[in-house]
Amino acid sequence: MARIPEVEIERLKVEVSLAALIEGAGYALKTQGKDLAMRCPLHEGDETPSFIVTPAKNVWHCFGCQQGGGVIDWVMVSRRVSFRHAVELLQSESPALVAPTARAVRSVAATFARPAEAGEAAADAVLLGQVIAHYHATLRTHAEGRAYLAARGLDHPEVIDRFRLGVGNRTLGYQLPEKDRVHGAALRGALQRIGLLRASGHEHFNGSLVIPLMDEAGAVVEVYGRKLLPASKLRAGTPLHLYLPGPHRGVFNEAGLIGQAEVILCEALIDALTFWCAGYRNVTSSYGIEGFTDDILTAFKRHGAKRVLIAYDADAAGNSAADKLAARLIGEGFDCYRCRFPKGMDANGYALSVQPAAKSLGLVIRQAEWIGNGTPPPRAPSGPIVQADPVDPSPSLVAEPAAKEENPAPPPLPDLPAQRVPAGAPAVPVEIADHELRMTLGDRAYAVRGIEKNLSYEQLRVWIKATCGAFVHIDTVELYAAKQRAAWIKQASVELGVSEDVARSDVSVLLRAVEQRQDDIIRAKLQPADAPATPALTSAQLDAGLALLRDPDLIARIGRDVEATGVVGEASNALVAYLACVSRKLDKPLAVLIQSTSAAGKSTLMDALLALMPESERVHYSAMTGQSLFYLGEHSMKHKILAIAEEEGVRQAGYALKVLQSQGELTIASTGKDPQTGQLVTQEYRVEGPVMLFLTTTAIDVDEELQNRCMVLTINESREQTAAIQAKQRTSRTLEGLLTKARSDDVLSAHRAAQQLLRPLAVVNPYAEQLTFASDRVRLRRDHAKYLALIDSIALLHQYQRPIRSVVHQGKTLDYVEVTHEDIALANRLAHDVLGRSLDELPPPTRRVLSQAVAFVQARASAQAIEHSAVRFTRRELREHSGLSHSQLAVHLDRLLALEYVLAHSGRNGQRFVYELAFDGDDGDAKRLPGLCDGFTTSNLPAGSSDLPASFRVASGVLPATFRLDQMPLFASADAVLPSLVAACAPTALLEETPAPRCNGASYASATGR
DSSP: OOOOOHHHHHHHHHHSOHHHHHHHTTOOOEEETTEEEEOOTTSSOOOSOOEEEETTTTEEEETTTOOEEOHHHHHHHHHTOOHHHHHHHHHHHOHHHHHHHHHHHHHHHHHHHSOOTTOHHHHHHHHHHHHHHHHHHHHHTOHHHHHHHHHTTOOOTTHHHHTTOEEEOSHHHHHSOOTTSHHHHHHHHHHHHHTSBOTTSOBTTBTEEEEEEEOTTSOEEEEEEEESSOGGGSOTTOOSEEEOSSSOOOOTTGGGGTTOSEEEEESSHHHHHHHHHTTOOSEEEOSSTTOOOHHHHHHHHHTTOOEEEEEOOSSHHHHHHHHHHHHHHHHTTOEEEEOOOSTTOOHHHHHHHSSSHHHHHHHHHHTOEEESSSSOOOOOOOOOOSSOOOOOOSSOOOOOOSSOOSSOOOOOOOOOOSSOOOTTOOOOOEEEETTEEEEEETTEEEEEEOGGGOOSTTOOEEEEEEEETTEEEEEEEETTOHHHHHHHHHHHHHHHTOOHHHHHHHHHHHHHHHHHHHHHHHHHHHSOTTOOOOOOOOHHHHHHHHHHHTOTTHHHHHHHHHHHTTOOSOHHHHHHHHHHHHGGGSSSOOOEEEEOOTTSSHHHHHHHHHHTSOGGGEEEESOOOTTGGGGSOSSTTTTEEEEESOGGGGSTTHHHHHHHHHHSEEEEEEEEEOTTTOOEEEEEEEEEOOEEEEEEEOOSSOOHHHHTTSEEEEOOOOHHHHHHHHHHHHHTTSHHHHHHHHHHHHHHHHHHHHHHHOOOOEEEOTTGGGOOOOOSSTTHHHHHHHHHHHHHHHHHHTGGGSOOEEEEETTEEEEEEEOOHHHHHHHHHHHHHHHHHHTOSSOHHHHHHHHHHHHHHHHHHHHHTOOGGGOOBOHHHHHHHHTOOHHHHHHHHHHHHHTTSEEEEEOGGGOOEEEEEOBOSOGGGGGOOTTOOTTTTSSOSOTTOOSOOGGGOOOOOOOOOOBOGGGSOOOTTHHHHHHHHHHHHSOSSOOTTOOOOOOOHHHHHHHHTO
């Protein structure tokens, strides 16, 4: 007796479905997790199901009698036959499970063996169709293939037959004639030519889900394969996606495009099948991000498509490909929309995450973003087809229209309902407050909490409080679980004293309201995080904002309004900070750092300036972690103010702040889990700028990299300022203070409206090339950019008082506003106050201590009629004079000693130190910014002047700090240099009625070459 080939045994174990075989014998299997279970028929007394079938492995095991095995073992023990007899029974009595594969392969061999009158190409086409039939038959009994479809949400009962899905599992090669025979060699050669077999003889689509693509006649023209195993379980370098060799042909689901004005275009076939299984039949797919073919475009035109919804993946590659494809389709006359998924997700992953897929994908379709210019045309979004089309048994997937009408209109598809409320149901008022939904039904009141935790349509676990008079019932219940709902109804009816019918009716009404609330929450979560939320202005706010922007005395009014909000003094600081906030609308905005000691009022100034800005255009934090900036949302910070209460609170995020300020954007590559495979993948996060930074600090030593990117403002800490603040604090307690606070609300409203009305225009400075600036330090490159941005901010603020000009460049109109002389004059004054301090080697608090030391020494020298260099003082004397604490004075005095502004002399036996002031310069020089051209102080400079006199070109440089004469470096030939210096500063060719610019230490440094 001939031995049964091992190939045949393995084939039966793989192809014959054990579950179908057992159910065919009359036994009922019940689902138990991933397995199937029943009472074991092989032994008696099995009260609980101990017979377990594992479809994924096609095996069985009984935990009662400890028997098990595969399909052959089951036939042996259930029919009490031998191994050979069991194999014969399987071969003869299971035609529905075994015969299709063998029949398909025999048909392949027979077809290829017949003479091909139409030539080799026609024979290959027939052979390809027969192999697809073999794969299709294999999938019917392939447990792993069907489990993969279920895991991807593609378990629609018709999807396998409609698209002739299949699976490759090496069984094709087992059925072919041996390659050492003529017919076998020719057949294998043909399969290699098609691409179904590789040169090694291995099956090309082995271990893959096979999706064929057909032409209008139903012939297979392309095949796509997707590996069933994840990449982690495959050999390194194994591709997950496979196609036949050669160019892509065919259109997926072309039958679903017939007569459809709106078409959904996916990036991958799995995504397209996801839409189809969810009920959206007007879907097709490209062959990857670069796989949109002319065949697909021709099909769109042939079937009358007007709108294309591009449902590519929500990653960098998908977004880039979608934009590129949209440009092509718009050029072909199609209206294009972009279906937006959460970042990093595709259609299949999103449908699996947010169930049910029909509703979540419907939301994506309805919220598809218009891609194009102007106003989007009206559209009726596609809806799910509730009743699927019957499977057409004919080979052709494309049916001819029943009537030959010109431009036939397709029947409208139903849209998803906004809420699940039966027709005719009465409207019940619902109140939502403090994350709680409240409803009253007769004498019963209900409160529901925890709805926002249910971000999936598959669950609805909430906390419900029901009251009826003095009776209360509180419990947590899963409303989508029938048993829990029934138990809640029964218990509530007992505790509230109502019938179960009343409680059941109340729960029905309550469930619809909770579902509607859940739907609203999920919709809000799906909205982009950086969606604009700027409220519309009322007519009164609009008038107030325009009146402010058109005020001829706008700059002075800003100072008065800031003071009206509670700020005392600080006019220059307030104006600079206000202009810096305005610069957020520029491409390169300014940054502000307010530096002062504790309790000086830096936070008051920042809060007052932020209160004048629209709430939607500012973000205020107390502190930030090192990575928090990278996850704010791609567009959530663009042209906004990022304010942080204390610079110390962002030291961990200091690097990100510096990059955001310099480059205008942030990018980070972070590791996260893939939602489908669970593997660690690299994800990119991006935050677009520009962003205006607003910081405060009490630190004396600030990170230099951050400091030179900011305009540093210092608070007035004089005794006179302290007295003025205290007077303001006392006045705020009076009736006048109360009225002032009430009037400040109108001031805030006007400024917020004005800031909303400011357009992000470009700024053109016609005098830019005539400006000068110091250049003796590298950091002045950034300070020069701040100076120019300050001028631009002033011009931008006055846009409603200037003509808005425009220029056409490459077909695009660019609007801009021009800088005037007054803008430059104001910027120069502010630059001396602000940027001049930034060039000082002493921090502002230390500079104030030096000023107090100078005043103390001058007073003592005058009183004692001695030279300044002869004056000695102690720390205690300077502390009493300045009013500083011991710790504060110690820090500043040590810095002055290190920089040799002050010299230390030891006393007797080294027990006491006295100090000598080594600085004899003018402390006010630290507030001057050398190198600025101060000729722009009047408005009579010719607008078209392109060549200013030399007197307006002040030399660059910074005069060294002036120390005692015996410590100063000697300048050679000072007497000879002085006439040249005077000549350089004197006006040689002044314009009419234009004063010469003021010369400062920069000219002297340039003339001496120092």
